[in-house]
Amino acid sequence: MKNKAIAISDLKKTYSNGFEALKGISFEVAEGDFIALLGPNGAGKSTTIGVICSLVNKTAGSVSVFGHSIDQHLEAAKRCIGLVPQEFNFSQFETCQQIVVNQAGYYGVPRHIALERAEVVLKQLDLWDKKDSQARMLSGGMKRRLMIARALMHEPKILILDEPTAGVDIEIRRTMWTFLRELNEQGTTIVLTTHYLEEAEQLCRNIAIIDHGTIVENTSMKDLLSRLDIETFILDVDSVPNELPKLENVEYRIRDESTIEIDVPKEKALNQVFESLTEKGIRVLSMRNKSNRLEELFVQLTERAQVVDREQKNEN
Amino acid sequence: MKTKVYNKQAFIALQSILVKEITRYFRIWIQTLLPPAITMTLYFVIFGQLIGSRVGLMEGVSYMEYITPGIIMMSVITNSYSNVASSFYSAKFQRNVEELLVAPVPTLFILLGYVFGGVSRGMITGVIVTLVASQFVELQINNWAIVCFVVILTSMMFATAGLVNAVFAKSFDDISIIPTFVLTPLTYLGGVFYSIKMLPEFWQNVSLANPVLYMVNAFRYGFLGVSDIPIENAIALIIFFIVGLFSIAYYLLAKGIGIRS
Ligand SMILES: Nc1ncnc2c1ncn2[C@@H]1O[C@H](COP(=O)(O)OP(=O)(O)O)[C@@H](O)[C@H]1O
Ligand SMILES: [Mg+2]
Numbered sequence: 001m002k003n004k005a006i007a008i009s010d011l012k013k014t015y016s017n018g019f020e021a022l023k024g025i026s027f028e029v030a031e032g033d034f035i036a037l038l039g040p041n042g043a044g045k046s047t048t049i050g051v052i053c054s055l056v057n058k059t060a061g062s063v064s065v066f067g068h069s070i071d072q073h074l075e076a077a078k079r080c081i082g083l084v085p086q087e088f089n090f091s092q093f094e095t096c097q098q099i100v101v102n103q104a105g106y107y108g109v110p111r112h113i114a115l116e117r118a119e120v121v122l123k124q125l126d127l128w129d130k131k132d133s134q135a136r137m138l139s140g141g142m143k144r145r146l147m148i149a150r151a152l153m154h155e156p157k158i159l160i161l162d163e164p165t166a167g168v169d170i171e172i173r174r175t176m177w178t179f180l181r182e183l184n185e186q187g188t189t190i191v192l193t194t195h196y197l198e199e200a201e202q203l204c205r206n207i208a209i210i211d212h213g214t215i216v217e218n219t220s221m222k223d224l225l226s227r228l229d230i231e232t233f234i235l236d237v238d239s240v241p242n243e244l245p246k247l248e249n250v251e252y253r254i255r256d257e258s259t260i261e262i263d264v265p266k267e268k269a270l271n272q273v274f275e276s277l278t279e280k281g282i283r284v285l286s287m288r289n290k291s292n293r294l295e296e297l298f299v300q301l302t303e304r305a306q307v308v309d310r311e312q313k314n315e316n
Numbered sequence: 317m318k319t320k321v322y323n324k325q326a327f328i329a330l331q332s333i334l335v336k337e338i339t340r341y342f343r344i345w346i347q348t349l350l351p352p353a354i355t356m357t358l359y360f361v362i363f364g365q366l367i368g369s370r371v372g373l374m375e376g377v378s379y380m381e382y383i384t385p386g387i388i389m390m391s392v393i394t395n396s397y398s399n400v401a402s403s404f405y406s407a408k409f410q411r412n413v414e415e416l417l418v419a420p421v422p423t424l425f426i427l428l429g430y431v432f433g434g435v436s437r438g439m440i441t442g443v444i445v446t447l448v449a450s451q452f453v454e455l456q457i458n459n460w461a462i463v464c465f466v467v468i469l470t471s472m473m474f475a476t477a478g479l480v481n482a483v484f485a486k487s488f489d490d491i492s493i494i495p496t497f498v499l500t501p502l503t504y505l506g507g508v509f510y511s512i513k514m515l516p517e518f519w520q521n522v523s524l525a526n527p528v529l530y531m532v533n534a535f536r537y538g539f540l541g542v543s544d545i546p547i548e549n550a551i552a553l554i555i556f557f558i559v560g561l562f563s564i565a566y567y568l569l570a571k572g573i574g575i576r577s
Contacts, residue, residue, distance in 0.1 A: 015577060053418045056577050075420035083418050089411035093343065098336070105332025106419035108325020150415075 003031040003066060005080075005158050005189040006052065011061035013047050013213075021047040023213040024061065029191060029206075031066075031157075034184045036200035036221075037193040039210040045193040046086050048210070049162050053083045066157060079107065082151030086162035086193075088143050090150065092136035096127055099135060100150050107154035114153065121149045124179070141172040148176075158189040165199060177203055201225065229267075232290040235260045238283045245276035261290065322422060329421040333429025334436070340403055341437050348399070348437065349444060352391040356445045359387050360452045363509065374511065375542040381456075384449045385536040386508030389470065391445045393503060393528070394495060396438035396471035400430050400478035401491040408482065413575050423570045427479070427562070434475025435468065442467055456539065462547065463538035469554045470531045474499075476561040483568045483575075502528045512544050527553060 006029040013022040021044045029035050037045050050056030052063055054070060063070045065077040090099045097118055104114035122128045125145040130138060135146060144164060151159060161180075165173040180203060184190050194200055200207055200221065207224055209217040217224065237260055244252040244260075250273060251263040260282075264273060277284060341348040364380035371379040407413040416426050449455060457463060477494075485491045506528030512520050523529050524545075534550035537543035543550070568574070 050577070054576070055414055055417055057572060075422075078418060078420040081418070085414065087411065089414045091340075091407070091410055091412045094336075094339075098339065102332045102336050103415055103419070105335070106329045106416060106421050108323070108328045108420070110328055111331075154419075 004064070005029045005031045005033065005066060006191065007062075007064050008048070008052070009062045011048070011051060011063060012059045013044075013051060013056060014059045021213050022051075022059075025210065025213070025215045026061075027208045027215055027218050029158075029189060032184075032187060032189055033206055034180075034190045034204045035192070035206040035208065036204040037191060037208050037210060038195065038197065038200050039193070040195055043210045044213040045210060046162055047213075049083070049085075049160055049191075049193065052160065053081060054078065055085075079154070080157045082154065082156030082159045084144075084147045084151045084159070084161040084164055086166070088135075088147065090135050090143075090146065093134055095132050095134055096122060096138075096146055096149075097131040099146065100153050103150045104153035109154055117153055117155075118149075121152050125149045141168045144168055145176075148179075156188070158191065159183065160191045162193050163195070164192065165194070165196070173199075230263045230265055233262050233264065233287055234290050235262065235277075235287050236285045238285060241280050241282055243280065245280050245282075247272060247276045250276075322425070325420070326422050326425050329419065330425045330429050330432075333416070333421075333426065334432055337399070337403060337430065337433025338436055340433075341399060348395070349440065352395060352441045353444050353448055356387055356391060356448050359383075360449060364452055375540065377540055377542075378453065380453045381540070382511075382536075383509055384453060384455065385539045386506070386532045388442055388445045388449065389467070389532050389535045390503045390508055392438040392442045392467055392471050393474045393531075394499065395441040396434040397474040397478040397481075397499060398491070398495060399437040400434035400475045401482045401485070401495075402488075403433065404430055404479050404482035405485050405488065405491050408485075408575055409488075417572075417575065423566060427476075427565055427569055430479050431472060431475045431562075431565075434478055435471045438471030438475065439467070442471075458541035459538050461538075463535065466531065466534045466538055466551070466554070469551070469558060470535070473554055473558045473561060476558065476565050479565045480561060480568065483565070483573055502526050503532075505529075506532050507544060508532055527557060530554065 008028070009026045010024045011022055011026070012020070012024050014020045025044070025048065037048065039045050047056055051058045052065065052070070054074060063077075066080045068074075068076040068080070070077045094102075100118045100121060101111065101114045104117060105111065109117070118131070119128065122131055125148055127142060127145055127149060130142065135143065138146060144167075148159075148161070148164070151161075159180075164180075165176060168176065177199070180190060180192070190203075192199075192203065204221050207217070207219065207221050208215055234255070237258055240254050240257055240260065244254070249265050249268060253261040253263075255261050262273065264270065274284070360380065363383060368379035368383070373379075374382040404413070407416075421429075446455070478491075481491055481494050505523065506526050507523065512523045512529065515523065530545055530550035530553045533543040533545040534547050534554075537547050537550075
């Protein structure tokens with residue numbers, strides 16, 4: 001079994017104003033994984049990351065990073081993580097090189113090594129020609145990349161990115177995806193928060209969905225997508241048969257003496273389903289969609305992502 | 317196993333904080349290093365040359381020479397204090413303090429980094445003002461060791477106080493309240509321009525409650541060999557303040573007051 005890169009158990013956070021941002025979340029990230037923490041704004045993604053990176057004090061629960069508990073071995077835990085926060089948080093007046101070299105210094109990397117690494121990392125992120133520019137002179141996309149460069153200076157085992165592509169135009173977003181994918185292939189565990197479903201789909205193997213401070217789903221991307229392809233209907237019938245119909249990829253369940261639930265893949269024609277029911281002599285009186293918490297969330301997420309995309313296209 | 321052994325990495329972190337701090341005030345030297353040179357030149361011209369020439373000797377030296385140590389000390393105090401107050405406050409405000417919080421830098425070293433940053437600016441300012449002063453008076457130094465010791469301790473004390481101020485500050489105004497309403501009056505009333513022996517007895521006793529008086533006099537003793545206060549008392553008092561403020565600052569940073577939610 002692989003090591004746990006991150007293990008979070010029953011994590012709770014109540015802010016000083018009494019707001020309960022995390023209501024007891026648990027999840028694990030395997031070493032080498034590429035996982036998305038997906039959720040709408042205000043879901044608690046940044047709070048979760050804040051706790052992992054000791055920017056936010058937790059109220060209850062436990063967090064460990066590569067087996068180092070943040071309560072007992074905080075410094076060891078910190079060494080494993082590189083953080084790319086949601087908001088720009090470098091000094092606007094320092095140059096790119098100063099920012100990354102000092103950051104390496106905070107992790108104990110001697111200056112001459114830090115200078116060499118800065119060259120490598122800034123070149124990788126296409127910022128080398130800006131090394132002597134003050135951070136405030138950079139474009140939004142460059143600032144975002146500067147934060148990635150800064151997070152990589154101490155060669156962390158896990159890279160955590162909080163909405164790294166928010167406000168970044170589509171082209172740069174794709175270059176960033178390629179970069180992250182390569183980094184992951186070379187062995188860095190990556191945790192990324194986003195509210196773009198597409199981003200999670202493109203990049204991640206696993207996904208944890210968070211909403212209102214709870215994890216509503218934690219599974220593989222593949223499983224999730226296949227589940228999203230299935231629609232569930234509730235049928236009111238005059239009588240429930242002894243034997244349910246059989247149809248490939250369709251699942252029938254009896255709920256009570258006058259209700260049947262069916263899961264139908266989106267590409268399946270409903271005619272076939274009705275034929276199968278007719279064959280068994282089942283009369284359908286009415287039919288409705290079963291509202292699905294997960295789907296609702298997704299509709300919400302994808303709608304928002306589309307709006308954001310449109311806004312960005314307008315900006316450019 | 318539980319004793320804390322700070323490794324080499326913590327010292328590299330300390331060095332990085334210092335580099336960052338020193339780079340910061342050199343980058344904005346027009347706001348940081350130039351003003352004390354200008355203000356102090358004015359003090360020397362006005363109080364030292366114009367008015368001082370009518371004052372006559374104080375404790376056996378010219379008035380100009382008498383006020384020089386106090387004026388140097390005054391700029392060391394303000395600059396150590398405001399360096400840490402504004403640097404730490406803006407690190408909070410721009411959130412780049414998070415760069416330190418996510419990294420494995422021991423709290424003690426974050427504190428030392430900012431304090432030494434403030435001390436270094438205090439020292440540089442001290443040197444600048446001393447150079448300005450030497451254009452106006454022939455400076456004599458009675459005891460180098462005391463001069464250095466007192467000036468370093470004083471700037472440590474005020475640098476630490478500046479950090480405590482920044483932790484509680486909620487706006488840029490909050491970091492100028494203490495310098496304006498507390499530090500400036502205390503320095504002016506701290507015997508920079510006069511000897512407390514010139515005051516009525518009641519006001520002499522009131523003055524003894526002003527910590528700046530002790531620092532100015534200890535520093536003056538280092539230069540001129542004269543002091544209103546026994547020098548040991550002065551040094552003991554400064555050390556007492558440093559220990560107190562340092563403990564408070566350490567506690568605030570370790571708890572993450574004002575920087576961690
Ligand atoms: N410092 C804070 N004090 C009080 N409430 C906060 C604070 N930070 C975040 N919150 C609240 O906690 C909730 C979760 O926020 P956050 O973790 O930033 O969400 P996300 O990153 O998923 O958008 C939000 O409702 C937000 O308003
Ligand atoms: Mg967020």
